[in-house]
Amino acid sequence: MKKLISISLMLLLTLAITAQEQRQRPVQAGQGSQPPSEPARMTPAMTEIWEPEVPVVEPGAQPGMPPSDAIILFDGTETLLNKEWEDARGNPTKWIVKNGELICVKGSGPIKTKRKFNDFQLHIEWKTPSEITGEGQGRGNSGVYLQELYEVQILDSYNNRTYRNGQAGSIYKQYAPLVNASRKPGEWQTYDIIYTAPRFGNDSTTYFTPPRVTVLHNGVLIQNNVSLRGPTLYIGIPEYSVKKHGPGSILLQDHGNPVAFRNIWIREL
Numbered sequence: 001m002k003k004l005i006s007i008s009l010m011l012l013l014t015l016a017i018t019a020q021e022q023r024q025r026p027v028q029a030g031q032g033s034q035p036p037s038e039p040a041r042m043t044p045a046m047t048e049i050w051e052p053e054v055p056v057v058e059p060g061a062q063p064g065m066p067p068s069d070a071i072i073l074f075d076g077t078e079t080l081l082n083k084e085w086e087d088a089r090g091n092p093t094k095w096i097v098k099n100g101e102l103i104c105v106k107g108s109g110p111i112k113t114k115r116k117f118n119d120f121q122l123h124i125e126w127k128t129p130s131e132i133t134g135e136g137q138g139r140g141n142s143g144v145y146l147q148e149l150y151e152v153q154i155l156d157s158y159n160n161r162t163y164r165n166g167q168a169g170s171i172y173k174q175y176a177p178l179v180n181a182s183r184k185p186g187e188w189q190t191y192d193i194i195y196t197a198p199r200f201g202n203d204s205t206t207y208f209t210p211p212r213v214t215v216l217h218n219g220v221l222i223q224n225n226v227s228l229r230g231p232t233l234y235i236g237i238p239e240y241s242v243k244k245h246g247p248g249s250i251l252l253q254d255h256g257n258p259v260a261f262r263n264i265w266i267r268e269l
């Protein structure tokens with residue numbers, strides 16, 4: 001009887017050890033209860049996205065001309081000036097149209113678009129007076145304000161030294177242009193501006209994501225997706241004056257110089 005118990009115990013012990021070994025043995029590929037899944041073999045079609053189809057836009061006939069989805073803001077006519085622009089108080093502007101050029105009238109204040117924009121691509125052409133008067137910031141000064149808050153400086157910066165973060169193509173007092181691509185006074189120049197508006201969270205005095213600006217001056221990249229610190233200030237630190245805001249106008253500055261404009265169009269992004 002004692003022997004029988006010993007044999008039984010030995011047998012149970014052997015079975016237990018065998019079961020333990022089986023649990024510890026690594027499962028070889030193809031030996032588990034689930035067959036191993038082989039990685040799907042990629043085909044070229046798997047990474048092709050067909051829908052929705054990309055919208056078709058007809059480009060301008062020449063570089064700088066508006067594509068078919070642009071909103072024309074100034075085409076050389078008083079009709080469009082009065083339709084799309086107003087002064088800072090919402091009244092008709094006193095800026096004049098002469099020979100298809102929109103000219104700033106000293107003392108009449110800035111003009112702004114009646115429409116308001118968020119993210120956009122803006123094309124604008126401008127010309128500082130051929131007759132040179134003044135120097136530094138006083139020569140051919142105007143500006144393109146994005147959402148009425150952030151100034152891309154317009155200035156005669158052809159042989160006209162001023163502070164680098166205040167010359168033509170600067171984001172005024174924040175970023176100097178990468179290069180000075182200015183043409184001579186009296187010659188037409190272009191800005192192509194790509195703007196991403198800021199996003200705000202619950203805090204109304206800091207950006208969740210800041211405004212970002214890219215500028216090409218006469219086709220030359222001068223601001224490469226720079227991140228703005230706050231609204232443009234003449235005096236002070238921009239980040240201290242951030243306030244939550246929504247869409248805004250394009251505003252052209254009256255800085256007392258008869259700067260001319262033409263061919264202004266915008267694409268909302």
Ligand code: MG
Pocket residue numbers: 141142143151153154253255
């Ligand atoms: Mg200015």
